[in-house]
Structure formats: structure tokens, C-alpha cells
Amino acid sequence: MLYIFSGLPATGKSTLSSMLARELRAVYLRVDVVEQAMRDAGAKVDGPEGYIVCYALASQNLRLGLDVIADTVNPIPITREAWRNAAESVKAPFVEVEVVCSDENEHRQRVETRVVDIPGLVLPAWEQVIHREYDAWDRDRIVIDTAHQTAADSFEQLCQQLEGVRRQIS
Secondary structure (H helix, E strand, C coil), X not given: CEEEEECCCCCCHHHHHHHHHHHHCCEEEEHHHHHHHHHHCCCCCCCCHHHHHHHHHHHHHHHCCCCEEEECCCCCHHHHHHHHHHHHCCCXXXXXXXXXXXXXXXXXXXXXXXXXXXXXXXXXXXXXXXXXXCCCCCCCCEEEECCCCCHHHHHHHHHHHHHXXXXXXX
């Protein structure tokens, strides 16, 4: 199964997606890691390059029968469709998860106090986060609001909702 995570920076998306990858022992594709590795190799990354690499890696691992966790902002319909296509092209099921932080003050505090966990990566400032292109969703998805709760609480909520999705697919 392909687990497609989406959401603005500092909503808790990487925290939850990495927790799920650890729990499932799944392939974890974080576009920030891919894009920074490309920069480290001397490539200019200013478009969809990192996403395209992740789509290909996801399809390959799904074809092998592995679960894949995709951790990207996934901000617009074309990126969301590309993730779905990565799963559908190999006849793998998928689930879309949007991670939000509905409390603007808490979200801002997270953005401003985050610690870089990828060497060389420059994190976005609050103004960049709130002005980033991020289109409203027009499809059903799991929505996890991480405001005012711990990562463990958010993860428990995610797992409960995923269990319902897995039952529907089976």
C-alpha cells in the first residue's frame, strides 16, 4: 500500500509519517532528503525533480510488494494525482493523509523552533510557509489535526483511521 502524506511544513507530517514507517517497517520516501541529496550532488532543484524521483522509487518498491510511505507537502492537484498514479500503475492500493495544525499560533511556534534534521537543508521561515502554494483538497482523505495534542496522540488517531481504510480495502 502507498501511504501518501500531505501538509504544510511543521504540521507534524514527517513525525507521523516516519512513525508509521517505523511501525510498518515500510519504505520511507521523504522528498526533503531526496532534494537535499540532489543539491549536495550539485543539481539545481527548483521544480518537481525531487517529487519525480520519489514517484519512481515508490512505484519500484510497490511493485516489489512493499508498503511505501510518501512524505511530501503534496500541495497541488497534479502532485496528488501523480502519487495516486504511482500506486495505480502497479495496481497497489493507496490512502491519502493530510496533516494540518489548525492553531495558527502553535503552527507558527513549530515553524520557528524546528531543528534541522537533514544536514544542509534550509528550513522555511513562517512567511514562506503561510505564503506557500497549497490548494484545498477536492477528494476524500484522512485528515489529522495535530494542534493541541502530542505526536503519540496524533499517531494513535492516524492508526485508528487507517485501520478503517484497511478494512474497506480488504
